Amino acid sequence: MWGPDTQLQEHAQQYAAAHDGRHPYTDAWPWAESIVAWHAQHSGRSPRMPHLEPDERALVVAGIAESLRLEMARGHALGDIALYQLRDELLTWLWVGKEFPSPGEVGWPAPSGPHADQWQALMDLVRADPARGRIITRAVRETLRDLCNYAAHRPHLPGAAYRELMDHRFRTRNYDVVSLAEVAPTLDLPAPVADPDWYEGVVGLVTEQAA
Structure with a gap:
């Protein structure tokens, strides 16, 4: 049975054992970068996309990578993650879901690996400036919503x-x-x-x- 108090840490340990010691967040990062780069080429897609400062792009990448990590911990291989579920994952954990752990707690541990600092920067912003944290979360959601809408047209399936x-x-x-x-x-x-x-x-x- 899935439980937020133990699942992330257990999944990270199991994933590392099967992937040469890498944390799942590490493998999620290239996907997050590619998704944000794709969206930058289609920036006019969503009228709900908030304005971001130039240095906040990295926080959106961090948020999408964390969305992927959270979905992977539910037992999904990266490629099998359903896009309609992915788009709301970070929003649910940070702002909407009831009785979810806070970032950095036992139930929501920080990732290890080369992108841990970017994760920490995002979560520090969420704690220090919740209003700005919500804007970054909205940018994550709108980016993933646009990807979901694009995917719904099955662009690679004639x-x-x-x-x-x-x-x-x-x-x-x-x-x-x-x-x-x-x-x-x-x-x-x-x-x-x-x-x-x-x-x-x-x-x-x-x-x-x-x-």
């Missing part, structure tokens, strides 16, 4: 492949979901997934079997 993939998904599991791997070709990243067959026909996608 018509015939889309029909074949939907047939496969509903025949094998009786559901469909738009996940991060389906936009991995746009982000130019290989996607760790639990079942590469789940993505058969996605043009340009390079999958990796998730450890």
